[in-house]
Amino acid sequence: xxxxxxxxxxxxxxxxxxxKVDRSPRTKDxxxxxxxxxxxxxxxxxxxxxxxxxxxxxxxPKLRGKALTDAKRATVQRDYQREALGEGFVDNPPxxxxxxxxxxxxxxxxxxxxxxxxxxxxxxxRLEEMHCEEALNDAQQxxxxxxxxxxxxxxxxxxxxxxxxxxxxxxxQAYFLWxxxxxxxxxxxxxxxxxxxxxxxxxxDSKAHKASLDVLAKLGAVRVTWxxxxxxxxxxxxxxxxx
Numbered sequence: 001x002x003x004x005x006x007x008x009x010x011x012x013x014x015x016x017x018x019x020k021v022d023r024s025p026r027t028k029d030x031x032x033x034x035x036x037x038x039x040x041x042x043x044x045x046x047x048x049x050x051x052x053x054x055x056x057x058x059x060x061p062k063l064r065g066k067a068l069t070d071a072k073r074a075t076v077q078r079d080y081q082r083e084a085l086g087e088g089f090v091d092n093p094p095x096x097x098x099x100x101x102x103x104x105x106x107x108x109x110x111x112x113x114x115x116x117x118x119x120x121x122x123x124x125x126r127l128e129e130m131h132c133e134e135a136l137n138d139a140q141q142x143x144x145x146x147x148x149x150x151x152x153x154x155x156x157x158x159x160x161x162x163x164x165x166x167x168x169x170x171x172x173q174a175y176f177l178w179x180x181x182x183x184x185x186x187x188x189x190x191x192x193x194x195x196x197x198x199x200x201x202x203x204x205d206s207k208a209h210k211a212s213l214d215v216l217a218k219l220g221a222v223r224v225t226w227x228x229x230x231x232x233x234x235x236x237x238x239x240x241x242x243x
Contacts, residue, residue: 067190067225067238088139090148095131099149100186102127106149107156116157120149155187159243162221174215176202181222181241190240194227213239 044050082089090096106119124145128136136144159182166175180201185191198209216222220242227237 065225066223067240070190070223070240085139085143085147087137088143090136090140090143092131095127095144096148098127098131099124099144100152100188103149103152103156104182104186107153107159110157116153117145117150120145120153124149152187155243159187159221162216162219162243165219166215171212171215173202173204173208174212177212178216178221181216181239185239185241187241187243190238192236193239194237213237 082091102123106116106123109119110116111119124141128141128144162178163175166178177198181191181193193213195206195209198204198212202208202212204212213222213224217224222242223240225238225240227235
């Protein structure tokens with residue numbers, strides 16, 4: 001990859017960085033010096049796939065502030081639901097994720113309460129066949145249809161109120177951004193939405209980016225955890241969809 005650069009150069013660079021990390025363990029990217037010793041056939045990272053996965057995990061922006069609080073709350077809620085629902089708890093992440101995704105199409109279809117419930121029942125049965133080796137028990141089926149899918153569909157249909165308010169207030173940029181958020185994130189989930197993503201979706205500058213997110217946040221449609229500028233900060237702007 002670097003034919004003009006001898007291996008001695010990289011060894012010297014690494015040795016210098018390792019000394020820096022030993023003196024100051026909190027040095028940025030210290031994990032490189034600490035973890036490289038676990039790479040090898042007799043160590044923990046014994047395949048290229050594991051190495052890539054480890055690097056990806058280390059480079060992923062760390063959750064902070066409200067985003068970290070939300071993640072901890074989600075873990076607590078999952079543990080609580082497991083205890084509260086008992087044998088009705090659905091311990092099948094692929095099934096639950098697929099069900100949440102399917103809710104977008106159901107909400108878009110809309111209709112009367114009975115028609116929506118019929119769509120939920122139909123889609124829940126289809127997804128159960130796809131993602132379950134064994135059939136769900138009666139309590140789990142109720143959880144999937146009513147606790148998970150119905151609540152999300154109702155919230156998605158309520159999101160139409162946000163669109164109406166944005167149109168009435170002529171918030172064009174925020175309206176456009178809201179459409180992209182709905183297309184890329186289900187209720188309760190979050191996504192990284194920095195200035196570059198905003199520019200690709202909506203055009204505009206950093207002021208428009210902040211203004212549009214502020215509008216949506218004030219309407220209760222999203223919760224924003226603001227990041228810091230620059231790829232090296234490791235802190236991206238995170239947007240959690242609430243409606």
